[in-house]
Amino acid sequence: MKIAIVGCGNMGMAFAKSFLQYDLVKKENLLLIEKSTERSQALKAEKAGVVVDTIGPRVAEYDLVILSVKPQDFGSVCDALAAVIKPNQVVLSIMAGIPMSQIQQRLNHPLVIRAMPNTPAMLGMGITGFTAAKEVDLTNLRRVENLINATGRSIFLEDEAMLDAVTALSGSGPAYFYYVVKAMVEAGRQMGFDEGVATLLVKQTMLGSFHLINNADKSLDDLIKAVASKGGTTEAALRQFEAGSLADTLVAGIRAAQVRAQELSNG
Numbered sequence: 001m002k003i004a005i006v007g008c009g010n011m012g013m014a015f016a017k018s019f020l021q022y023d024l025v026k027k028e029n030l031l032l033i034e035k036s037t038e039r040s041q042a043l044k045a046e047k048a049g050v051v052v053d054t055i056g057p058r059v060a061e062y063d064l065v066i067l068s069v070k071p072q073d074f075g076s077v078c079d080a081l082a083a084v085i086k087p088n089q090v091v092l093s094i095m096a097g098i099p100m101s102q103i104q105q106r107l108n109h110p111l112v113i114r115a116m117p118n119t120p121a122m123l124g125m126g127i128t129g130f131t132a133a134k135e136v137d138l139t140n141l142r143r144v145e146n147l148i149n150a151t152g153r154s155i156f157l158e159d160e161a162m163l164d165a166v167t168a169l170s171g172s173g174p175a176y177f178y179y180v181v182k183a184m185v186e187a188g189r190q191m192g193f194d195e196g197v198a199t200l201l202v203k204q205t206m207l208g209s210f211h212l213i214n215n216a217d218k219s220l221d222d223l224i225k226a227v228a229s230k231g232g233t234t235e236a237a238l239r240q241f242e243a244g245s246l247a248d249t250l251v252a253g254i255r256a257a258q259v260r261a262q263e264l265s266n267g
């Protein structure tokens with residue numbers, strides 16, 4: 001397979017590296033289109049693929065074109081891509097917010113798949129929600145699904161509208177996790193630990209707790225109950241979280257991310 005990636009930042013390269021790792025594409029068949037000179041020089045030094053700075057006629061030689069520029073930069077790539085794209089090529093967009101209909105219309109091209117990954121894709125531990133325009137046949141859909149699965153796990157969604165919810169939940173999700181970890185490390189620092197020790201205590205707690213969520217045959221409420229002894233320390237913390245409506249604030253934040261994803265479709 002020959003793959004062109006437009007926008008080779010965090011996510012574009014997370015995808016590229018996963019494909020290379022699983023030998024799903026050869027470096028000579030991977031076109032990396034990156035407008036930033038600094039970034040493209042780094043990609044050339046890494047010998048990550050064939051690096052160019054603009055979309056040109058050679059893009060037409062690739063089976064799949066991945067759009068991984070920021071949604072705000074989509075307008076800057078449309079015309080150049082529309083001018084060279086051939087009818088049999090498949091476009092995979094990982095841009096937040098931009099609906100498939102808009103991509104189809106701006107590129108004058110029906111074969112569009114839309115996906116929302118997250119940054120753990122860099123380690124092959126991502127989760128990606130994806131959906132496809134009705135014009136995309138099963139063979140192409142399976143090919144792209146296999147590629148996405150090199151970055152972690154995936155879930156196909158019939159309803160494109162749910163991709164904005166995926167964006168809010170798992171796309172942005174890693175940042176929420178880091179935010180909570182950061183607050184816990186700060187609490188550790190305030191209680192007298194240096195940052196390294198606080199970080200070790202928190203990271204190992206998060207790792208172990210994640211495995212308990214995955215392996216213990218208990219609900220989240222039961223897992224909380226198993227930690228929070230009656231009249232103990234955990235209860236004191238949870239009471240404070242409730243008083244500050246922490247859970248409601250987290251839910252409201254995630255809903256704000258969903259609204260923002262919907263707004264991004266308007267440019």
Ligand SMILES: NC(=O)C1=CN([C@@H]2O[C@H](COP(=O)(O)OP(=O)(O)OC[C@H]3O[C@@H](n4cnc5c(N)ncnc54)[C@H](O)[C@@H]3O)[C@@H](O)[C@H]2O)C=CC1
Pocket residue numbers: 006007008009010011012033034035036039053054068069070071073076077094095096116117118119171172
């Ligand atoms: N960062 C994240 O956690 C996630 C991001 N996304 C989506 O992935 C897309 C990319 O995000 P990141 O990789 O984080 O951004 P990034 O800023 O790291 O990468 C975007 C790259 O596109 C390049 N670029 C901009 N205009 C260009 C053009 N006309 N031609 C060629 N290259 C161009 C930029 O120089 C930059 O290197 C966004 O649309 C975002 O919504 C999706 C899921 C997770």
Ligand SMILES: O=C(O)[C@@H]1CCC=N1
Pocket residue numbers: 096167171172
């Ligand atoms: O913050 C953003 O807009 C992108 C989409 C999901 C994660 N990062």
